[in-house]
Structure formats: structure tokens, C-alpha cells
Amino acid sequence: MAKESQKIVAVDQDIPVIDMSLERSRVSMQIVKACETIGFFKVVNHAVDPDVTSRMEQESINFFAKPVLEKKSVFGYGLKDIGLKGDIGEVEYLLLHTKPLVLSQLSFGNDSTNSAVTCYVEAVKQLACEILDLTAEGLGLPPHTFSKLIRAVDSDSVLRLNHYPSSDQFLSGAKLSDMSVSLPRVGFGEHTDPQILTVLRSNEVGGLQVAFPDGRWVSVSPDPSAFCVNVGDLLQVMTNGRFISVRHRAVTTEDASRLSMAYFAGPSVHAKIGPLPAIITAADQPRLYRTFTWADYKKFAYSLRLGDNRLDIFRSCVDDEHDEIGS
């Protein structure tokens, strides 16, 4: 039996759904509240053109329908192995760097693929920056405090396409006659996202679950017209722990395959990340994290398992650092 702390609720009525068309100050307050209480929310009535999303989705479907050998020849493709430390899941994925030059010369698909990916990345980047600007405003910070890190020419943001096959097509080779396939399978194990902010869109098949501070795992109902947004580790650090980098996971339970497209908005590898002085001063709080570069953080994160807590090592022991953050 599931422990109380791991209880799953079937509905996601506790997940904030933020209507981006509402009055700006209201949206910004709602975003800040969601980031502080859960670290996760959905946005609707956003500015991403549905045609741009559909084209990206179709390119993803086309890619995952290719023979495995062909997919394996594409840089960034992964089958079941997540990271380098032995984590596995019922997932195949394609990880793409979002630098314009990389996107204009993809090693799969054709010109139309390149254009679909470029347009989608631009659209979700705009959305991530808009959400981050609203976040900064809600915190009383200069509007571009966070988004300037994403807009930097050498921003290290990535797009990951995840494909979770239906339960009758498990990658592990299990068959429907196998009783265990009716149980949820781990698609993408429990983790936090390392970057600043994640903007994720999925098809109509569910599977994403988020951990609430009270210990519940809440299943997120799929809505292809919405985007799921979650706080990443770096935003937790920059807000000195005021925002929660939410733990989440994806399970496969349905007889249909799930496709998710996650844009991870990150800074340049050289960017210095640490609690923002304005946040520490405003809350009159001790500084919880030391300053580090995104390169330092990534190097350390690669040495850990997917579900490990990566932030503890960056906890502050001293209170005397005043490096310029985000430079």
C-alpha cells in the first residue's frame, strides 16, 4: 500500500490554472503565489500560436515513428537511459540545444523540421520570458531580472521531446498479457528540473505528477492547449528558497502514448547564480545558497542520480558573498 506521504490524488483541482489574458498585476500575483506554494502551475490564454505547437508536435510524432536504429544515429536521442548514472524509464527522448545555429542545422528531418523547431523554440522562449517578467514584477524586482538570463545570446536552454509509448508497446518488451503492465510504470523518475523555468506542453495523454508540500503526489490532467510551468533549481536559488523547485515525475498508465515537449529555460554556462541581494534584504533572511556558475552546477548535477537533491551542496556556509548575480 502506498505510504500516506506518497498518496496519489486522481484530480488536479489544487493545481493553479493562470489565465494570462487577465489584468497584468493580477497574473503576476497569481504566478508568485503558485511559485511559492507549489512551484507548479498551468497557463491558459497564452500567446503561443496553436499552429506553431501543432507543427512541432507533428515533427515529434514523425521523428519517434522512425526505426530505432535511425533514431539512435541522431545526436541527443536517448532510449530508456536518463542521464549517465543508471536511471531508466519507459521513455525515449530527443534533447536539442536551442542555439539558432544548432536549430537551423538539425541532423534529422528536413527544412520544414528545422523551421518548425525554430518557431516553436522562439514561441516558448517568449512565453518563458513573459512569465519570468511577470514573476519579477510580482516580487518587486526590475522586470527583466530573470528573463535577461534566458535572452543572453549564449543562453544554455534546451528542448526535450519525450515519448512515452502506450502500455502495449512498452520499450522493455513487456506484453499486455503480462499482469504487471496494468500497474503504472515509471516513464521519467522523480526529479526537479535544474534550470530556471520549465515550460511543458503535452498531448491529451496524462502521466505527469507533481509533489505537493503536504506530501501528496498530484496527477496533472492533460490539456494540450495549456502549458505546464515549473520552477527550476536555479529560480529556487535566486529567490533564496522563496520559490519551490518542484519534484515531479511522469508515469505511463494509459493505452495511448504520451508526448511531451519541455523547454528548459537556462542561463549562459558562465552566468553567476546566487540569491538575489534584493530578496535577501527584503525578507531579512540569511542567505541560503552560495554563488556558483551554471557550469559548476551542471558538472555537479551530472555526477548524481536523477532523484538526488542537487542543491544541498550549494547551501551557504558563509554570509559574506556579494558577487554580482546573473552577470
Ligand SMILES: O=C(O)CCC(=O)C(=O)O
Ligand atoms: O513528460 C512529462 O510530463 C515530464 C517530463 C519531465 O519532467 C522532463 O522532461 O524533465
Ligand SMILES: [Fe+2]
Ligand atoms: Fe522534469
